[in-house]
Amino acid sequence: xxxxxxxxxxxxxxxxxxxxxxxxxxxxxxxxxxxxxxxxxxxxxxxxxxxxxxxxxxxxxxxxxxxxxxxxxxxxxxxxxxxxxxxxxxxxxxxxxxxxxxxxxxxxxxxxxxxxxxxxxxxxxxxxxxxxxxxxxxxxxxxxxxxxxxxxxxxxxxxxxxxxxxxxxxxxxxxxxxxxxxxxxxxxxxxxxxxxxxxxxxxxxxxxxxxxxxxxxxxxxxxxxx
Amino acid sequence: xxxxxxxxxxxxxxxxxxxxxxxxxxxxxxxxxxxxxxxxxxxxxxxxxxxxxxxxxxxxxxxxxxxxxxxxxxxxxxxxxxxxxxxxxxxxxxxxxxxxxxxxxxxxxxxxxxxxxxxxxxxxxxxxxxxxxxxxxxxxxxxxxxxxxxxxxxxxxxxxxxxxxxxxxxxxxxxxxxxxxxxxxxxxxxxxxxxxxxxxxxxxxxxxxxxxxxxxxxxxxxxxxxx
Numbered sequence: 001x002x003x004x005x006x007x008x009x010x011x012x013x014x015x016x017x018x019x020x021x022x023x024x025x026x027x028x029x030x031x032x033x034x035x036x037x038x039x040x041x042x043x044x045x046x047x048x049x050x051x052x053x054x055x056x057x058x059x060x061x062x063x064x065x066x067x068x069x070x071x072x073x074x075x076x077x078x079x080x081x082x083x084x085x086x087x088x089x090x091x092x093x094x095x096x097x098x099x100x101x102x103x104x105x106x107x108x109x110x111x112x113x114x115x116x117x118x119x120x121x122x123x124x125x126x127x128x129x130x131x132x133x134x135x136x137x138x139x140x141x142x143x144x145x146x147x148x149x150x151x152x153x154x155x156x157x158x159x160x161x162x163x164x165x166x167x168x169x170x171x172x173x174x175x176x177x178x179x180x181x182x183x184x185x186x187x188x189x190x191x192x193x194x195x196x197x198x199x200x201x202x203x204x205x206x207x208x209x210x211x212x213x214x215x216x217x218x219x220x221x222x223x224x225x226x
Numbered sequence: 227x228x229x230x231x232x233x234x235x236x237x238x239x240x241x242x243x244x245x246x247x248x249x250x251x252x253x254x255x256x257x258x259x260x261x262x263x264x265x266x267x268x269x270x271x272x273x274x275x276x277x278x279x280x281x282x283x284x285x286x287x288x289x290x291x292x293x294x295x296x297x298x299x300x301x302x303x304x305x306x307x308x309x310x311x312x313x314x315x316x317x318x319x320x321x322x323x324x325x326x327x328x329x330x331x332x333x334x335x336x337x338x339x340x341x342x343x344x345x346x347x348x349x350x351x352x353x354x355x356x357x358x359x360x361x362x363x364x365x366x367x368x369x370x371x372x373x374x375x376x377x378x379x380x381x382x383x384x385x386x387x388x389x390x391x392x393x394x395x396x397x398x399x400x401x402x403x404x405x406x407x408x409x410x411x412x413x414x415x416x417x418x419x420x421x422x423x424x425x426x427x428x429x430x431x432x433x434x435x436x437x438x439x440x441x442x443x444x445x446x447x448x449x450x451x452x453x
Binding site for chain 2: 017033036037068069071072075079161162163171172173176210
């Protein structure tokens with residue numbers, strides 16, 4: 001027999017599913033802005049391994065010639081993005097949920113073991129609570145990256161009135177570069193996150209939607225692991 | 227959860243289907259206006275655009291935008307038309323009168339709205355000095371509008387930004403007289419705004435309490451465009 005156990009509180013699920021479209025809109029509108037001065041690449045000297053972004057990418061996503069639209073959307077949705085992020089962090093802090101999310105002293109070792117396990121290089125995964133070490137590090141990193149995006153974003157939004165902030169980040173061009181790579185970080189997180197969700201299966205996905213996870217009676221329940 | 231997703235999508239679809247104001251959906255334009263108020267609340271003459279050293283000046287400058295810089299123009303016959311606010315009379319100001327104002331030199335970064343920057347050494351008269359001398363009754367006007375002699379390019383500015391100490395009526399660039407392509411004989415340098423507001427070849431300055439039209443704000447960009 002199995003029974004349902006609460007895995008994710010309602011608030012966490014709301015924050016999660018509000019973040020997703022907002023982050024998508026911020027990245028997409030950001031790309032509309034970035035196109036107007038698309039100078040970043042991976043490479044050295046005269047050698048370019050990858051240019052951000054190739055023409056097929058821009059054409060496929062209908063990005064060219066939409067700078068004004070991109071800026072308008074970016075500076076509209078930034079409020080919702082920040083509000084949702086602040087509410088999420090406050091909720092984590094005051095509900096005690098941060099205990100599941102912040103890395104602890106075992107997280108780095110656990111994350112290595114989990115990664116080896118996921119790559120099929122190790123048979124067993126280490127014991128875990130709600131999240132394993134790799135998840136703790138990744139989910140905390142996303143919060144830190146979001147804060148970084150807001151700070152670097154402010155510096156390139158108001159580099160004159162907030163010149164102290166731009167200076168702190170290495171000047172306007174550097175802050176813009178940082179803002180861009182944080183975005184690449186989000187996209188990388190998203191790709192791995194979706195892959196892991198698919199790997200983890202339906203019950204795990206449903207738990208982020210409905211909140212409940214199916215737990216076999218003989219197993220130790222989630223609650224006792226917390 | 228499905229209903230919430232539908233509501234989210236519906237909200238976005240609604241937003242994007244609103245009637246447009248200057249190329250942007252009205253609710254988004256309203257938020258841009260709100261952002262402007264937040265920026266204005268923080269704005270201060272003490273918040274300066276970073277100053278750079280002479281060695282940091284970019285050897286290569288860029289020329290972006292030539293609207294309003296048609297060939298039908300004789301710099302020798304140029305004169306600046308000033309329209310004061312309220313009951314102040316219209317006056318005309320010559321280049322000699324502008325050069326008679328204290329000459330200010332500054333090395334600042336021009337931020338293009340496209341996302342690139344260029345560090346330039348500028349010289350000219352502070353717009354605040356100019357206003358105090360030639361249009362003192364207009365110091366209290368809410369806005370300043372500027373346009374090219376052919377009226378093809380025009381910008382609107384809030385007075386606080388126009389009167390910021392780094393805002394110059396500029397006649398020299400990188401140690402030489404301004405060239406035609408960069409807006410000779412007189413251009414605006416306003417580091418607290420994106421490049422699009424740094425109007426070249428000023429033909430007319432209008433002090434007003436009504437928000438002046440702005441070339442790029444009509445094309446979907448933020449009217450304030452403050453940095």
